[in-house]
Amino acid sequence: MTQDTAVTPSSLRAALLTARVPRYTSYPPADRFGDRVGPAEGDAWLRAVPEGAEVSLYVHVPFCRRLCWFCACRTQGTRTDAPLDRYLDHLEREIAAVRGRLAPVRISALHLGGGTPTLLSADRLDRLGAMLRAAFPIDAATEVSVEIDPTECDGHRLDALMRMGLSRASIGVQDFDPVVQASIGRRQGLDETERAVAGLRARGVRSVNVDLLYGLPHQTLPRLARTLAAIVRLAPERIALYGYAHVPWVARRQKLIPEAALPDPVQRLALAEAAREILTSSGYDAVGIDHFARPGDGLARAAAEGRLHRNFQGYTTDAAGTLIGLGASAISRYAQGYLQNAAATDAWQKALEEGDLPVARGIALTPVDRTIAAIIESLMCYGRVDLAALPDETRPWAREMALAALTLYPGAGELAGQVLRLNDFAAARLVAAVFDPGSGRGGPRYSQAS
Numbered sequence: 001m002t003q004d005t006a007v008t009p010s011s012l013r014a015a016l017l018t019a020r021v022p023r024y025t026s027y028p029p030a031d032r033f034g035d036r037v038g039p040a041e042g043d044a045w046l047r048a049v050p051e052g053a054e055v056s057l058y059v060h061v062p063f064c065r066r067l068c069w070f071c072a073c074r075t076q077g078t079r080t081d082a083p084l085d086r087y088l089d090h091l092e093r094e095i096a097a098v099r100g101r102l103a104p105v106r107i108s109a110l111h112l113g114g115g116t117p118t119l120l121s122a123d124r125l126d127r128l129g130a131m132l133r134a135a136f137p138i139d140a141a142t143e144v145s146v147e148i149d150p151t152e153c154d155g156h157r158l159d160a161l162m163r164m165g166l167s168r169a170s171i172g173v174q175d176f177d178p179v180v181q182a183s184i185g186r187r188q189g190l191d192e193t194e195r196a197v198a199g200l201r202a203r204g205v206r207s208v209n210v211d212l213l214y215g216l217p218h219q220t221l222p223r224l225a226r227t228l229a230a231i232v233r234l235a236p237e238r239i240a241l242y243g244y245a246h247v248p249w250v251a252r253r254q255k256l257i258p259e260a261a262l263p264d265p266v267q268r269l270a271l272a273e274a275a276r277e278i279l280t281s282s283g284y285d286a287v288g289i290d291h292f293a294r295p296g297d298g299l300a301r302a303a304a305e306g307r308l309h310r311n312f313q314g315y316t317t318d319a320a321g322t323l324i325g326l327g328a329s330a331i332s333r334y335a336q337g338y339l340q341n342a343a344a345t346d347a348w349q350k351a352l353e354e355g356d357l358p359v360a361r362g363i364a365l366t367p368v369d370r371t372i373a374a375i376i377e378s379l380m381c382y383g384r385v386d387l388a389a390l391p392d393e394t395r396p397w398a399r400e401m402a403l404a405a406l407t408l409y410p411g412a413g414e415l416a417g418q419v420l421r422l423n424d425f426a427a428a429r430l431v432a433a434v435f436d437p438g439s440g441r442g443g444p445r446y447s448q449a450s
């Protein structure tokens, strides 16, 4: 699916350089969530999860020792450990509140994200594991994964994660270049990153992911190529290469990013295309818009076999229909719709102290939303949509949107019979936005399309 930039039609290329569209980790995206959905829906939707259903759990740990300037994640700095214990106390309450409403289910996956879950000491990780195991059937069949900051991790914490059943880990790197690192407020040596990977390998973790970014200040092709070469030598099974989203109106710490040193849109697109070329010629399969995986890895196999999904953590093989998010700002997905917990840690804690579910906002899905969600997930995962698989009554509309997308972005793909197929994942977000009736509303609030 690679395509020479020289033959990319100018309107598609122009849109990649200028358009701002959601990343579609959900449909509807989180900016459409509202407060007409709250604790009452949280209660009803939890109680409606059928007995025996597959459920995955996400635990958000919104603390970091360092606050990287580029970061758009919901997290807060802390120098002391006191807030961590208070946070665990409240997670315990939330777990009890969920458990009291949930029928016996199977837990297919448990993901610890953040923030920096490895900021929790080994004792605290053990406590979290015990709390979760006491409430949910977490066993050998549960895939347990964690986000690791190599500068904030050690053998004791890795051992505690293994006791929790860790099978996959994702390591934050972003870029190894010292000039780039200085401009994003994040220092991290190759050696400490190697130590984290070796520590995971030694304990039998077979699936390691590394997060990288393109489009950072002072990033040039030679610098990015050196980072990629170092990563290829580390040989993670998976690599996520995200485009840096510069959205200082959302993430205020990004005001520290030197805007004048950001690559311009043309340079940014060149970085993305060169990185894709380097990784695919280094033995990685491209998966979706921003992931790469070794051909034997579960993600690459799922992509090839039509079992790939997209959720708030990006691409996943997790097929559970229900995702329960625990912790401040965590998002849950039920058959009925999405819910998000109060984003501020204080507000989340206060709701729990008052005996409420800490749900702050969300959205209920209509049948039309579900069809649009299926179309967008298929575009983001496979770069194709089979209109024949859609409900009859939506097909004429979907066909009209497919033709509109191809008129807007000639050369982005083709409609062959009932199948819309993109030539290149680069166009996936733009084409997805054509099927999204709300995409015009967000406009400049979203991040750049490329």
Ligand SMILES: C=Cc1c2[nH]c(c1C)Cc1[nH]c(c(CCC(=O)O)c1C)Cc1[nH]c(c(C)c1CCC(=O)O)Cc1[nH]c(c(C)c1C=C)C2
Binding pocket: 021, 022, 023, 024, 029, 030, 031, 032, 060, 071, 072, 073, 074, 113, 114, 245, 247, 250, 312, 313, 329, 330, 331, 445, 446, 447, 448
């Ligand atoms: C693990 C951290 C991140 C998560 N998503 C992003 C990061 C860095 C990147 C990101 N996600 C959104 C934006 C803003 C605009 C855009 O590019 O579309 C960025 C930079 C969208 C978004 N994701 C969440 C919210 C509330 C928003 C804003 C609304 C929107 O534009 O759709 C929720 C959310 N995303 C992540 C987490 C952990 C999370 C909430 C717990 C992952």
Ligand SMILES: C[C@H]1O[C@@H](n2cnc3c(N)ncnc32)[C@H](O)[C@@H]1O
Binding pocket: 070, 071, 072, 073, 171, 172, 173, 174, 211, 212, 213, 242, 243, 244, 245, 246, 247
């Ligand atoms: C969890 C992962 O999210 C990515 N991440 C954090 N902040 C941003 C941003 N502004 N734009 C894109 N990706 C980001 C990092 O790669 C991190 O490791």
Ligand code: SF4
Binding pocket: 063, 064, 066, 067, 068, 071, 072, 073, 075, 114, 115, 116, 149, 172
């Ligand atoms: S990149 Fe990771 S360590 Fe840095 S602020 Fe974001 S969550 Fe914290």
